[in-house]
Amino acid sequence: MAQLKIYGIPRSRAFRTLWLAKELGLDYDNVAIDFATGETRQPAYLKINPNGHVPAIDDDGFVLWESMAINLYLAKKYGSGSLYPRRLEDEGHAWQWSFWGMTELERPVLTAMFNRAIYPEDKRDAAAADAAEKALQHPFGVLDGAVSAQSYLLGDAFTVADLNVAAILSWARPARIDFTAFPKAADWLSRCALRPAAKAARDLQR
Ligand SMILES: N[C@@H](CCC(=O)N[C@@H](CS)C(=O)NCC(=O)O)C(=O)O
Structure with a gap:
């Protein structure tokens, strides 16, 4: 054990x-x-x-x-x-992005996913899903800006900050969220999702 x-x-x-x-x-x-x-x-x-x-x-x-x-x-x-930064300031940023994911992203991404993919068709509220996607535009702009200047949220390397935010955004695909206006965020998300460990965890879901 x-x-x-x-x-x-x-x-x-x-x-x-x-x-x-x-x-x-x-x-x-x-x-x-x-x-x-x-x-x-x-x-x-x-x-x-x-x-x-x-x-x-x-x-x-x-x-x-x-x-x-x-x-x-x-x-x-x-x-x-x-995966976890040594510098206190970087640690602060890891907390910042993790709490940000929970407070700015999680609820609207879930709302869009439930109303586009999970609820039975006759229970889905398309307007709620659209409103949730609209609410995500501002935080997605924040994310896009952050990963325009550097490869990952804390700098050049993937850390727990990226994992925590990208794990929340793993629901964006079934939620059919459009990332066209956020190409850097989309690229960052696919780099995170393509990591072997992410794939191994997804395989557990099958
Ligand atoms: N804020 C919590 C939320 C956890 C949560 O709501 N988990 C869901 C599953 S994804 C759950 O356990 N639901 C079952 C229940 O509430 O009985 C966290 O991030 O750990």
């Missing part, structure tokens, strides 16, 4: 942590807690994450939930100097 347990099926936000674990080459067990069956709300799982959400991790007895916190923790613990 591995020291690290990652709770959550790969077709959930646990994807973010599974991608990171693949990047770091970590040995882990994936405890495939499925929200669709209600397992996230069972007493046994609520002892791990009282919110009833995945992902969560148990790292040799240390339990942590919230996907961004988990990824920042794991990257710092196992990837300092590579």
